[in-house]
Every structure is written in structure tokens, then in C-alpha cells.
Amino acid sequence: LSVKRFAFQPWHSAVEFRRYLRKYLHEVHQLGSSPSPNTLDRTRYSQYESIILPVISFLKREGVDFRFNDKVVDIMTYPDSDPTTVSEIKMMSGDDGQEEFLVTVDPVDLVIVTLGSVSSGSVLGSNTRAPEMVLPLQEEDSDWSLWQKLADKSTKFGNPSNFSTRGSASTLETFTITLHDDDTEFINRLVELTHDKPGTEPFMTLNDSNWILTLSVPHQPIFANQPEKVQVIWGYALRPERQGNVVRKPMVSCTGEEIMTELLNHLGFPVQSIQSNSITIPCVMPCATAPFLARERRDRPEVIPRDTTNLGLVGQFVEIPDETTGGMEYSIRGAQTAVFSLMGLDREPTRVRKSHTVEFLDLLT
Ligand SMILES: Cc1cc2nc3c(=O)[nH]c(=O)nc-3n(C[C@H](O)[C@H](O)[C@H](O)COP(=O)(O)OP(=O)(O)OC[C@H]3O[C@@H](n4cnc5c(N)ncnc54)[C@H](O)[C@@H]3O)c2cc1C
Numbered sequence: 001l002s003v004k005r006f007a008f009q010p011w012h013s014a015v016e017f018r019r020y021l022r023k024y025l026h027e028v029h030q031l032g033s034s035p036s037p038n039t040l041d042r043t044r045y046s047q048y049e050s051i052i053l054p055v056i057s058f059l060k061r062e063g064v065d066f067r068f069n070d071k072v073v074d075i076m077t078y079p080d081s082d083p084t085t086v087s088e089i090k091m092m093s094g095d096d097g098q099e100e101f102l103v104t105v106d107p108v109d110l111v112i113v114t115l116g117s118v119s120s121g122s123v124l125g126s127n128t129r130a131p132e133m134v135l136p137l138q139e140e141d142s143d144w145s146l147w148q149k150l151a152d153k154s155t156k157f158g159n160p161s162n163f164s165t166r167g168s169a170s171t172l173e174t175f176t177i178t179l180h181d182d183d184t185e186f187i188n189r190l191v192e193l194t195h196d197k198p199g200t201e202p203f204m205t206l207n208d209s210n211w212i213l214t215l216s217v218p219h220q221p222i223f224a225n226q227p228e229k230v231q232v233i234w235g236y237a238l239r240p241e242r243q244g245n246v247v248r249k250p251m252v253s254c255t256g257e258e259i260m261t262e263l264l265n266h267l268g269f270p271v272q273s274i275q276s277n278s279i280t281i282p283c284v285m286p287c288a289t290a291p292f293l294a295r296e297r298r299d300r301p302e303v304i305p306r307d308t309t310n311l312g313l314v315g316q317f318v319e320i321p322d323e324t325t326g327g328m329e330y331s332i333r334g335a336q337t338a339v340f341s342l343m344g345l346d347r348e349p350t351r352v353r354k355s356h357t358v359e360f361l362d363l364l365t
Pocket of ligand 1: 070071072073114116117118119143144146172174236285288289314315316326327328329331
């Protein structure tokens with residue numbers, strides 16, 4: 001039970017794995033000790049409430065115009081031979097998303113674009129319904145088609161298809177379990193089994209499960225408005241395409257109830273009593289680990305592509321030297337790089353943290 005599996009798979013990028021080792025080598029030993037509060041930074045409430053909402057409030061006060069139902073369908077650039085400057089943004093909006101309009105971009109305006117998305121193509125199920133997956137991902141999915149249109153203009157904008165078309169190598173299934181009615185049986189039994197209080201261990205992997213189930217039990221409450229008698233935990237599976245050990249079908253075809261049955265059997269907890277007070281919501285994410293996929297050097301574009309004048313590219317699929325993709329920090333560092341550079345500020349993002357051991361070895365080589 002002390003095993004912890006992150007989201008890396010044997011077929012993922014060795015280059016990326018090396019970056020992780022260089023950054024986190026000094027923290028690896030903490031994974032085996034308990035409690036290991038420093039292994040992952042945790043926020044008071046969920047990241048949405050503790051980070052995203054305050055950032056949105058700040059940006060709204062600064063006059064940022066948020067538009068949730070508009071889609072950017074193309075970014076027009078010139079000259080055709082080697083695009084350097086963005087001149088127009090083509091958008092779709094309206095209730096049915098069919099109204100097209102153009103935003104004119106002056107050469108002094110700055111355009112920052114998030115390429116791709118780890119949540120692209122995600123499908124939710126329910127306690128009684130399996131997620132209805134459409135694989136492979138629809139090519140017209142706008143999370144990728146915008147990047148594809150840019151890439152069609154020049155190879156300096158990277159190669160999205162390396163990350164968007166390999167669902168079998170990048171799919172994760174996550175699930176959220178809500179325990180109702182003051183039912184502390186699940187958490188009590190888990191604490192008894194692991195000797196870890198909620199919120200002290202980042203992950204617990206059930207390594208013998210065919211689906212490779214991992215549980216994350218945060219401190220409670222994890223949501224500000226969470227009723228006292230409710231507890232919420234989260235988990236994911238690295239191999240949801242496999243048959244379960246108890247539930248003999250692929251996890252991607254399972255309802256929340258079936259996933260909970262499999263989990264409770266692995267833990268050796270009573271199924272009936274806990275199941276009747278819980279709701280499990282599954283979510284299949286075909287691009288969840290796409291940032292870790294093996295890549296060629298030019299598959300990820302630079303944050304400021306060569307010779308461009310008013311364009312920054314950010315997100316999980318751009319190249320930031322030394323930094324490890326797969327987390328919010330990567331997107332933030334990309335955004336800082338874009339803003340500092342495009343606005344001509346004399347600032348740089350903080351240096352990427354490196355293990356002291358690695359820095360010492362670097363000195364010797
Ligand atoms: C299961 C899972 C767990 C994770 N846990 C953590 C964690 O604990 N800590 C952590 O730091 N990170 C975590 N991550 C990673 C984290 O989710 C990403 O780092 C983060 O979401 C990246 O943010 P982003 O804004 O760059 O991109 P995204 O969150 O992908 O946002 C991009 C947005 O742009 C939209 N978009 C794309 N194209 C268009 C278009 N043409 N027009 C309009 N909108 C468009 C997309 O729909 C999307 O909403 C996790 C990821 C997964 C899959």
C-alpha cells in the first residue's frame with residue numbers, strides 16, 4: 001500500500017522523465033516516509049477555489065473581458081512565406097456557436113494562445129451510467145484544430161498531431177467519490193489500514209489492481225461550502241482499458257457504482273454499507289497524459305516562435321527549457337515568459353528548481 005504511482009507510463013517520454021528526475025530527485029525519498037506533506041503543495045481548498053477563483057476576481061477588477069462561449073477558430077498571420085505577425089483572430093460565438101466574427105489585431109497588440117488541452121475530449125459518467133466515449137478524438141475538436149491551423153502555416157508552430165491522436169497512450173480515468181450522511185466508515189477504515197490521516201499523503205496506489213487505481217484523500221472539507229457530513233475523495237486509474245479484477249470489464253465501460261465496487265474489494269472493505277452512502281462520478285480523459293508523450297524536438301514550439309512580433313504560445317505543449325510539463329506551474333512559467341518578452345520587461349521567470357545532487361553532478365561533468 002505504500003506504493004505511489006504518478007501518471008508516467010513506460011512508453012512516455014524519457015526526456016521528460018529525465019527532467020522530472022533532475023527537478024525532484026531530492027524529494028523522492030520523502031515519498032516513502034509518512035507523513036510526506038512536502039511532496040506535493042496543497043491548497044486550503046480545491047485548486048479551483050484557492051487559486052483560480054481569486055485570480056479571476058483579480059483579473060476582473062483589472063478589466064479583463066472573459067468570454068466563455070466563444071471559440072477561436074483561426075489566427076490570421078502575415079506574410080504567408082514565414083508568418084511573423086498576427087493580423088486577425090477569427091471567432092465563433094452565439095447561442096449555437098455558429099456566428100462568425102473577426103477581431104482585428106494591430107501590430108502593437110499582443111496575442112497569447114494556449115495550445116491544446118489535457119481536458120480535451122473528456123467525458124463524464126454518473127454513479128449509474130458509464131461515460132460514453134468517442135475514440136479516437138474527433139479531429140475537429142477545437143482544442144486542437146486551432147493549433148493545427150497554426151502548424152499548417154509553418155513548422156515553427158510545432159506539431160499537434162503528436163499529442164492529439166494517441167489516445168491509447170494518453171488516456172486516464174479519474175473518479176470522484178462523495179461519501180454522504182456522516183458515513184465515516186470508509187475514511188476510518190482507510191486510516192486504520194494505512195495509518196495516514198486525510199491530507200497527509202499525496203497518493204496511494206493499489207498496485208495489484210488491473211486498472212492501477214490510485215487514491216488521493218485530501219483533508220476535509222476540500223470545498224468551502226462542503227456540508228459537515230459530506231466527505232469527498234478523488235482517484236484515477238492508469239490502465240482503464242483493462243478488465244477489472246472483480247468487475248470483469250474495462251473501467252471505461254463501468255458506472256461509478258462498479259468502480260466503487262472494484263475499489264472496495266481491493267481494499268477489503270464491506271461493499272454494501274459503504275456503497276449505499278456514496279456517489280462515484282467517473283471521467284474518462286483521453287488526453288490527460290498527452291504532455292508526457294514521446295516527442296521529437298520540434299513537436300513543441302517555442303513560447304515566442306522564431307521571428308514573430310506579437311504572438312506568444314503557452315500551455316502544456318510548448319518548449320520551456322529544463323521545466324517539467326504536466327502541472328499548472330508549466331503553464332504559468334510559459335505565460336510569464338510570453339508576457340515578459342512581448343512587453344519588453346527586464347524580468348525573467350524564476351529559475352527552474354534543480355535537485356542539489358544534480359547540480360553537484362553537473363559541476364563534475
Ligand atoms: C487528472 C489530472 C490531474 C491534474 N492534477 C494537477 C495538480 O494537482 N496540480 C497541477 O498543477 N496540475 C494538475 N494537472 C495539470 C493541469 O490540469 C494543467 O497543468 C492545467 O490545466 C493547464 O492549464 P492551461 O490553462 O495551460 O490549459 P487548460 O486547462 O487545458 O485550459 C485551456 C483552455 O482553453 C480552451 N481552448 C482551447 N482551444 C480553444 C479555442 N480554440 N477557443 C477557445 N477556447 C479554447 C480549452 O477548452 C481549455 O478550457 C492535472 C491534470 C490532469 C489531467
